[in-house]
Amino acid sequence: MKxxxxxxxxxxxxxxxxxxxxxxxxxxxxxxxxxxxxRLLSTSLEIIPENASLSAYVQLFTERPFLRWMINSLxxxxxxxxxxxxxxxxxxxxxxxFSFAGKKAGLLSLLTTQMFPATMLMLPxxxxxxxxxxxxxYIGVIIIYSATALPxxxxxxxxxxxxxxxxLEEAARIDGCNQFHAFYRIILPLAAPALVIxxxxxxxxxxxxxxxxxxxxQDSDLWTLPLGLKSFESNMxxxxxLYGAASLMVAVPVIALFLALSRYLVSGLTLGSVKG
Amino acid sequence: xxxxxxxxxxxxxxxxxxxxxxxxxxxxxxxxxxxxxPSGCGKSTALRMIxxxxxxxxxxxxxxDRIVNDVAPKDRDIAMVFQNYALYPHMTVRENMAxxxxxxxxxxxxxxxxxxxAAAVLGIKEYLDRKPKALSGGQRQRVALGRAIVRQPKVFLxxxxxxxxxxxxRVQMRTEITRLHQxxxxxxxxxxxxxxxxxxxxxxxxxxxxxxxxQVDSPLDIYHHPVNRFVAGFIGSPTMNFFTGSITRxxxxxxxxxxxxFTLPLRTDTPFGENREVILGIRPEHVSMKEQQxxxxxxVFVDVVEPVGNEVFAxxxxxxxxxxxxxxxxxxxxxxxxxxxxxxxxxxFHFFDATSGETLRG
Numbered sequence: 001m002k003x004x005x006x007x008x009x010x011x012x013x014x015x016x017x018x019x020x021x022x023x024x025x026x027x028x029x030x031x032x033x034x035x036x037x038x039r040l041l042s043t044s045l046e047i048i049p050e051n052a053s054l055s056a057y058v059q060l061f062t063e064r065p066f067l068r069w070m071i072n073s074l075x076x077x078x079x080x081x082x083x084x085x086x087x088x089x090x091x092x093x094x095x096x097x098f099s100f101a102g103k104k105a106g107l108l109s110l111l112t113t114q115m116f117p118a119t120m121l122m123l124p125x126x127x128x129x130x131x132x133x134x135x136x137x138y139i140g141v142i143i144i145y146s147a148t149a150l151p152x153x154x155x156x157x158x159x160x161x162x163x164x165x166x167x168l169e170e171a172a173r174i175d176g177c178n179q180f181h182a183f184y185r186i187i188l189p190l191a192a193p194a195l196v197i198x199x200x201x202x203x204x205x206x207x208x209x210x211x212x213x214x215x216x217x218q219d220s221d222l223w224t225l226p227l228g229l230k231s232f233e234s235n236m237x238x239x240x241x242l243y244g245a246a247s248l249m250v251a252v253p254v255i256a257l258f259l260a261l262s263r264y265l266v267s268g269l270t271l272g273s274v275k276g
Numbered sequence: 277x278x279x280x281x282x283x284x285x286x287x288x289x290x291x292x293x294x295x296x297x298x299x300x301x302x303x304x305x306x307x308x309x310x311x312x313x314p315s316g317c318g319k320s321t322a323l324r325m326i327x328x329x330x331x332x333x334x335x336x337x338x339x340x341d342r343i344v345n346d347v348a349p350k351d352r353d354i355a356m357v358f359q360n361y362a363l364y365p366h367m368t369v370r371e372n373m374a375x376x377x378x379x380x381x382x383x384x385x386x387x388x389x390x391x392x393x394a395a396a397v398l399g400i401k402e403y404l405d406r407k408p409k410a411l412s413g414g415q416r417q418r419v420a421l422g423r424a425i426v427r428q429p430k431v432f433l434x435x436x437x438x439x440x441x442x443x444x445x446r447v448q449m450r451t452e453i454t455r456l457h458q459x460x461x462x463x464x465x466x467x468x469x470x471x472x473x474x475x476x477x478x479x480x481x482x483x484x485x486x487x488x489x490x491q492v493d494s495p496l497d498i499y500h501h502p503v504n505r506f507v508a509g510f511i512g513s514p515t516m517n518f519f520t521g522s523i524t525r526x527x528x529x530x531x532x533x534x535x536x537x538f539t540l541p542l543r544t545d546t547p548f549g550e551n552r553e554v555i556l557g558i559r560p561e562h563v564s565m566k567e568q569q570x571x572x573x574x575x576v577f578v579d580v581v582e583p584v585g586n587e588v589f590a591x592x593x594x595x596x597x598x599x600x601x602x603x604x605x606x607x608x609x610x611x612x613x614x615x616x617x618x619x620x621x622x623x624x625f626h627f628f629d630a631t632s633g634e635t636l637r638g
Contacts, residue, residue, distance in 0.1 A: 165362065167358050172375075175375050190365065
């Protein structure tokens with residue numbers, strides 16, 4: 001009994017420590033965004049500081065093109081998400097279900113691309129986009145983000161399809177479906193958790209990305225949120241209040257998306273379909 | 277009318293494995309045909325080729341005189357019940373059953389009528405709004421049957437539909453499928469590895485081994501007149517007893533087991549010559565402990581006795597060490613680890629060629 005209590009206390013202690021480590025920076029950003037002046041450091045431990053003000057948030061939406069950056073980011077991220085989900089769901093299905101020449105090599109090369117650091121790919125991608133005339137365009141970043149996210153998402157989708165019994169598609173094909181209908185009407189709904197992971201991963205790949213965007217999107221009208229945020233920092237000063245407020249606002253769509261999609265992140269969707 | 281015909285059908289996989297070899301079969305209208313054989317004999321592959329789920333490497337398959345080799349499964353007018361149910365887990369029972377009809381753009385009132393009718397026949401009316409995961413194994417298999425029935429197809433295909441059910445439910449469902457066949461009067465092709473299912477359900481049975489058809493006949497003909505040792509051994513439970521030996525003709529004909537002194541007198545009209553090497557097959561039920569006039573008796577050492585209620589299985593071995601099983605009446609309970617006298621019936625003996633295993637007709 002005593003040993004159990006000690007074990008439980010130790011577990012909670014470890015969890016609390018990690019929770020504090022995870023939550024503290026976010027609370028600190030909240031505090032900074034609410035401080036009346038652009039002060040990064042303070043001796044106060046208050047989360048809501050003295051003379052707290054929402055002026056940074058007001059300024060963000062009224063005096064700065066924050067909404068513009070958010071719309072740009074949403075546009076890029078949503079297109080990357082739709083592209084990622086469409087291509088990963090179909091490519092993963094092909095890798096899971098069909099035998100074709102180069103299947104193994106294809107899967108391996110997708111895996112290999114994940115082994116190179118993204119920065120190493122910057123120069124060749126930059127040259128490629130120049131030759132294609134896609135520098136300073138959304139299409140340029142969308143192509144790169146999609147291509148970066150696809151290997152992981154294709155593997156995720158393939159892995160999930162592998163767990164769905166093949167006999168479900170066979171039953172559907174006998175019931176009146178062709179291969180595509182069987183995929184669309186039977187397999188895809190059952191792969192909802194993997195689709196959600198794919199969607200979130202694709203969205204996040206584009207939403208919070210800075211390095212690629214900084215190289216390709218040179219026109220400030222095309223800036224996405226990470227580029228916009230960076231603009232609050234200049235050689236002489238950094239607008240910490242705006243920086244903090246913008247950082248928190250950037251997280252809002254991601255949280256909303258996660259909450260909207262989390263109900264699909266359930267296990268056991270294929271329960272009852274086959275004996276097992 | 278729905279007649280299915282396979283002409284010289286073969287299935288060869290990419291790695292040169294031949295699953296089905298040159299199978300020719302004709303399933304007549306309204307017939308219940310059972311494909312039976314051990315695992316890997318090609319029975320399921322043959323069924324899947326009829327369904328259109330496997331490509332045909334050679335030969336032709338016709339359904340109602342129409343060659344369907346290149347016809348998609350959905351256009352063959354067949355329904356299939358899978359071993360593992362293959363129900364759509366995200367749909368309710370009603371949606372599962374209606375799925376095929378919806379795809380074929382049936383009127384919603386007609387869909388409701390058919391689904392309700394099938395559900396009533398199968399006793400699953402109260403489960404129509406449940407998802408498959410909320411059903412037991414037997415109920416799921418009933419839903420799978422219902423999904424096939426509502427389509428009213430020309431041909432029903434069953435791929436070992438009962439093998440995932442427990443013993444009692446299997447017997448119950450077996451009767452239900454037979455009853456269903458009598459009611460629907462539709463051509464049905466049924467795959468199983470269970471010879472009891474095959475014997476009890478089929479109008480005709482196709483016994484397969486290594487991708488080859490061994491025998492096509494009615495259940496009783498297959499049981500009483502197997503064409504070779506494999507069929508004789510596969511059909512019947514417990515399996516037929518086999519003795520390898522030769523014929524002796526010192527006065528009256530007899531069989532002598534190779535390497536032992538175990539002999540059995542044969543009928544006087546036995547046509548085989550002296551020293552002819554044969555395999556003698558005796559079904560367990562053709563051995564008894566009741567003395568019968570003119571039938572040979574032999575004393576053997578009984579090592580195991582299995583009373584199963586209405587009958588008793590007695591195991592003994594001959595000098596060669598080969599196990600022999602006798603199916604006895606429950607009144608005849610032999611003593612274990614003792615010598616008992618058994619009576620054989622030479623008129624029910626089967627003879628097979630020692631080399632080819634083919635049945636030798638006397």
